[in-house]
Amino acid sequence: MSPPLSVALERAIDERQRRLVPTQDLLHNDVPFPTADLFSNDYLSLCTDPKLRQAFLDKISQMPLVFGSGGSRVLCGNAHVHVLFEERMKTFFRAPSALLFNSGFDANVAFWQAVPQAGDAIIFDELVHASTRDGLLGSRARSALYSFSHNSIPSLRDTILRVLGAHPEIARGSATLFIAVESLYSMDGDFAPLPELVQLVDELIPPGCGHIAVDEAHSTGIYGTQGRGLVSALGLENRVDTVLHTFGKARALTGAVLLCSPIVRKYIINYGRPFIFSTSLSYATVAAMDASCDYIESEAGTELISSLHRLSASFEQKLKVALASIPPHILSPFPRNTPSGFPEGITSPIFPIITSAPMPLAEFLRSLGYDTRPIPYPAVPRGQERIRVVVHAKNTEAELDDLITRLLEWAFMMAEKERKEKSHLHPRELAASPSYASYASCIRAVGLSKL
Ligand SMILES: Cc1ncc(COP(=O)(O)O)c(C=O)c1O
Known part of the structure; x- marks a missing residue:
């Protein structure tokens, strides 16, 4: 018979998993590590700075x-x-x-x-x-x-x-x-x-x-x-x-x-x-x-800080434009305002992206080498499930553009899947949801490189 403490602890862990709360054992590290860090708190990319x-x-x-x-x-x-x-x-x-x-x-x-x-x-x-x-x-x-x-x-x-x-x-x-x-x-x-x-x-x-x-x-x-x-x-x-x-x-x-x-x-x-x-x-x-x-405090540090803000501002702008035509339940940027009294140029490097499918999306991006993390319910309220993208000083503009392209690719795949599931709908209703065919034109419209 198992000792009562083990029984109680196992029951608690089972219950946690049943509620789909992410549960870890940390017996393996995160290899193979994706090529781009889009998740860690290492905002200035200093952890790996030679x-x-x-x-x-x-x-x-x-x-x-x-x-x-x-x-x-x-x-x-x-x-x-x-x-x-x-x-x-x-x-x-x-x-x-x-x-x-x-x-x-x-x-x-x-x-x-x-x-x-x-x-x-x-x-x-x-x-x-x-x-x-x-x-x-x-x-x-x-x-x-x-x-x-x-x-x-x-x-x-x-x-x-x-x-x-x-x-x-x-x-x-x-x-x-x-x-x-x-x-x-x-x-x-x-x-x-x-x-x-x-x-x-x-x-x-x-x-x-x-x-x-x-x-x-x-x-x-x-x-x-x-x-x-x-x-x-x-x-x-x-x-x-x-x-x-x-x-x-x-x-x-x-x-x-x-x-x-x-x-x-x-x-x-x-x-x-x-x-x-x-x-x-x-x-x-x-x-x-x-x-x-x-x-x-050195000049090199000031350059990293500037790079972080430049990349964050540009990512925010491009992401907003890119997701404008995507149904919000598939992907939408988390709404937020800069508080009053803030000077120009204070940008956040943290971008929550709301999606009803955070786990599959993070997995899709991870398979392409992008380390973003899913934040599912109950870590956040229902309807606010998300992935979190964090911009870093040494991310590149090209890598961030490609990430947006991949997000769009995923969004249009999801939209296409939904269209198939709704194939019983009237053609007029079907026409209202975006199709995979419009994916390429959307990519062009937001000025990103094609796949
Ligand atoms: C807002 C906030 N305060 C405090 C801490 C704890 O800091 P540390 O990681 O140095 O223990 C964290 C860590 O995640 C945090 O996010």
Whole structure:
């Protein structure tokens, strides 16, 4: 007889598979790897950059110590490299102070678990990351959590007013109302309306009682001068209280840095469990973080950032035109607007494409060498199933054009299949759905190369 724990775990996994929730065992890596990366968070294509690799190797070859720090920073693991790198981050981001973490996940859990106090309240965008949610659930303010509709300023306004009514100590100025958002959301590829958000907080919350925390996991490195992020690009550094920059995405590594006030920093060092009870970053990792920052801040980094924005803007435009004639249930671009107060030229590299058949579409593209990923129900609500395409600095225009061509090819194959399934329809109704024959003319109309 199987032990009861195994029975319970297997039952849970079976149930998950029955609900068609993607379930993994990670026993094999993703080989053969497709030729074009259209999925990873490596927005600047730095993970495979030979110059960054060499810069890192040069750096560590000069260092007397490269391995582990030997403990948590509050025990014996507070090395010179950690202190120096925090100083660099503080200066670079023009922040009051900076605190290093082993990951963005740890930073969010540490901040949200430790910093809000009993009597405080927290409002969060309904789409914030799991690490923020985990932190919120362990927070002393966990009985006062309120979500607002994704990126909706009217919903945020209503929620702030409701919270101020329910927590008069905040309105009286003796407690804090925290607001948790991400600057760029990875699932929808859209931006938080930060300029309006800071204005709303100024308008509704007594001075000093609002605390805005922005997670820049997906925007660090790719917006603002030398990749300082979206808060900096929008000139909001002095109006946002805490900002998280992670190193796992555009910065091509692991680790994170939290920009916050000196008292928040000191409090987390002494009360933030993921900070206290984990071995600090190895010397080699901090050296790699340093090398990655050198690179992104250099001319070569600026070129990569420009390339990412140029490719993203052109892909967005071409995709919109290409999908205009496709029935929306087969393929449609995810609708999104740039929030007000954003300067020109801020483009998202993340493109969700809505389709009722995300798995077959991703498989079709993968067979052609394009690594996009399906996001099926229940990961997203029904009707919003999608594939996600992420543009990278070193994708090529030709490869992105070809991807659109392939998307169209697939869409017309699907339309043709539907026509056959509806062959009992009146010819007039049939004529209303696009046919495979119109595929070539559509490709020509959007100015893409033929297959
Ligand atoms: C918005 C957001 N915040 C935090 C994290 C966690 O960062 P890390 O991967 O460094 O643990 C992620 C990771 O996917 C994320 O997307």
